[in-house]
Structures are given as structure tokens and as C-alpha cells.
Amino acid sequence: MSTIALRGPARVVLAQHRRPLQLLGALPVLAVVVLAGAWLWTDHVADAFAATGCSVEHTTRGCGDTVREFLDRELWMPKLLDWAGLLMMVLPAFIGIFVAGPVIGREMESGTYRLALSQSVAPAPWLAAKLAVPAVVTLASVSVLSAACAWARARARTDGTHYPSEWHERTVYGSMGTVPIGYALCMLALGGLAGLVLRRTVTAMVVTVMGYGALVAAFDSVRNNLWPTLTDTFKLGSGYRFPDGAINVGTGWLTNSGRRLPHSACLEWSPDFKQCLAEKNIGLRYFDYHPASHFWPLQLVETGILLALAALAVAVAFRVLRRRHG
Structure with a gap:
């Protein structure tokens, strides 16, 4: 210098x-x-x-x-x-x-x-x-x-x-x-x-x-909230694959009316899992994520x-x- x-x-x-x-x-x-x-x-x-x-x-x-x-x-x-x-x-x-x-x-x-x-x-x-x-x-x-x-x-x-x-x-x-x-x-x-x-x-x-x-x-x-996330919805057993290189921001259930429920609302390993889905009118699973393009x-x-x-x-x-x- x-x-x-x-x-x-x-x-x-x-x-x-x-x-x-x-x-x-x-x-x-x-x-x-x-x-x-x-x-x-x-x-x-x-x-x-x-x-x-x-x-x-x-x-x-x-x-x-x-x-x-x-x-x-x-x-x-x-x-x-x-x-x-x-x-x-x-x-x-x-x-x-x-x-x-x-x-x-x-x-x-x-x-x-x-x-x-x-x-x-x-x-x-x-x-x-x-x-x-x-x-x-x-x-x-x-x-x-x-x-x-x-x-x-x-x-x-x-x-x-x-x-x-x-x-x-x-x-x-x-x-x-x-x-x-x-x-x-x-x-x-x-x-x-x-x-x-x-x-x-x-x-x-x-x-x-x-x-x-x-x-x-x-x-x-707060970083994950600095930019809007993408959301994928899918039915159980549909063969959905989480995008490569993406970061999972949130996951849960969607009722048939579109209301979001936390993932803990129905647990897959619970014996009454299918009954829980029916009682709560759950039709889809969702993932909020940031892809690599974000x-x-x-x-x-x-x-x-x-x-x-x-x-x-x-x-x-x-x-x-x-x-x-x-």
C-alpha cells in the first residue's frame, strides 16, 4: 500500500x-x-x-x-x-x-x-x-x-x-x-x-x-422469512420427492377446507393414524421450502x-x- x-x-x-x-x-x-x-x-x-x-x-x-x-x-x-x-x-x-x-x-x-x-x-x-x-x-x-x-x-x-x-x-x-x-x-x-x-x-x-x-x-x-417460500402439496403414497438442494422451512397437514395443521396433529407411526386423518378431515401433506434458486x-x-x-x-x-x- x-x-x-x-x-x-x-x-x-x-x-x-x-x-x-x-x-x-x-x-x-x-x-x-x-x-x-x-x-x-x-x-x-x-x-x-x-x-x-x-x-x-x-x-x-x-x-x-x-x-x-x-x-x-x-x-x-x-x-x-x-x-x-x-x-x-x-x-x-x-x-x-x-x-x-x-x-x-x-x-x-x-x-x-x-x-x-x-x-x-x-x-x-x-x-x-x-x-x-x-x-x-x-x-x-x-x-x-x-x-x-x-x-x-x-x-x-x-x-x-x-x-x-x-x-x-x-x-x-x-x-x-x-x-x-x-x-x-x-x-x-x-x-x-x-x-x-x-x-x-x-x-x-x-x-x-x-x-x-x-x-x-x-x-x-429470521433468514427463512426474508423471502417468500415455495409450497408443495401431495397425497400420502403419491411418491412425492423433496426437491434436491432445498431447505425445509416447515411441514404439516392440509385439511380439505385448506386449513393448515401442524405435523404433530397426526403422527404416521401412531396406530390410529388413518383414523386421525379422517377425523380431522386431512387430505394433503405440505412442505414449505427454499429451493437452491433462492x-x-x-x-x-x-x-x-x-x-x-x-x-x-x-x-x-x-x-x-x-x-x-x-
Whole structure:
């Protein structure tokens, strides 16, 4: 990173926090190298296994050890993708901690921010630089990381790995698309607000982590309601098959009048199951679900809410700064 093109507060922020920002900028490069290298290695393993003449589906005599060794090596890639997904899930918290603590909270606690405000720098440009410089690096870094994870998982589906993952799994959904960017920018803004309001480094960092946990828990509980679900109805014994790759949101019974009843209204393993259906006038079973095609609508709605929260946090931060320092 170069400070030549930067002036004023932005240049100071970059000089003060060069190491963490360089580390954040280097993460995508490291991720691309690791994922690309891992796929080259797994391709080599697959070619070597194909050359043995053994098959996972039809194991012939003498191939047992070869198949087990191949599957063990193939399992390494899904584990790597899970670790990458875990990194993408905790990265927003670290970004928020970085802004809440070293970038803003420490200066507010030590009082060094007064030096900047006394050097012909207005409060608003000072705070704008504190938030904008990490935001630019975060946006670029997390975007590349998300694209790299998406490429790797798409490659896994194309290669037909024996250890597939579903799009709605938390480490998968949270590592691809626009949601990682939304969480990262939202936590950056919330971290900045916490540091500015609390004016204590450790306290602001702890509150930021707690806020991230609450944010993740809230979206996990309401995510399925962010976009309308699809509903399939069918008769028992009709041979209905739940759509591949879909996530089950709800299931139950439909009466002949169209009223919904919970699944527990009549239990299939109960001795009086058929009598229960007749007494309650139940004619159909239903499934509410999100198909794989709902990945992007859910992502975009969740990202929009996160960006709105980030904008709100930034607006509140500037309002607090204006009240305290004019």
C-alpha cells in the first residue's frame, strides 16, 4: 500500500495501522493460492486413483485400501472449504474489533484524537478517514475472498465430490455471495460507533463482539422469512420427492377446507393414524421450502438490511461526534 496518493487524515490512518491493513489485504492472495493449490493436488489424486482401475461405487477385490486412501484424501478438500467458511464467518468480528479498538477506541481513551483535531482537521473528516480507509480495504479483501470460496465450492460441485455441502449450511452461505461483504461493513460501522461512544478500548471491543453474536443469531432466526417460500402439496403414497438442494422451512397437514395443521396433529407411526386423518378431515401433506434458486434473493435481502444497519451506525457516529466536538 502506498501513502503517496493519500493526503491528510486518510494518510495518517494508513500510516498508523499499516500492518493490520496489509494483513487484511494479503488474506485474499493467500486464500487464492491455497485453494488453487489444493485443487491442483486433488486433481492429481483423482487422476492417480482413476489410473488404478478401482471404483468407489463398485469396489473390486484388492481395491479396498486404495478406495479408502482416495476418499480420505478427497475429504481433505471439504475440510479446507469448511475452514475457509469459518474464517469468513469470524472475519467480520475481527474487523469490528480492529476499528472499535486500535482505530478509534484507543485514540478516544488516550485522548490523542485531540491532537488530530487541533491540526486544522475538522471532526467529520477525521472520523470519515477512520472509517473509510478500513472500509476500502475490507470491501476489496472480502469481495475477493467471497469470490474465491464461491469458485472453490462450484468446482467441488462440478467435480462431483463424494463429500458435497449444501448452499444453506452456515459456513457455506456465510462465505459466498454478498452476505460476507454486508457483515464486514456492518461490523466495521458498529465497531466505529462503539469506540466513539464508549471511549474505552477493551470495552468497545467486547461490546462489538457481543453485537456481532447478536446480529448473527438474529439473522439465523429470521433468514427463512426474508423471502417468500415455495409450497408443495401431495397425497400420502403419491411418491412425492423433496426437491434436491432445498431447505425445509416447515411441514404439516392440509385439511380439505385448506386449513393448515401442524405435523404433530397426526403422527404416521401412531396406530390410529388413518383414523386421525379422517377425523380431522386431512387430505394433503405440505412442505414449505427454499429451493437452491433462492440463494441470491436471500443473500441480497440480507445484505441490504446489513448495509442499512451500517449506514445507520455511521450516521449515529457522526451525530455523536458533532454533539461532542461541534
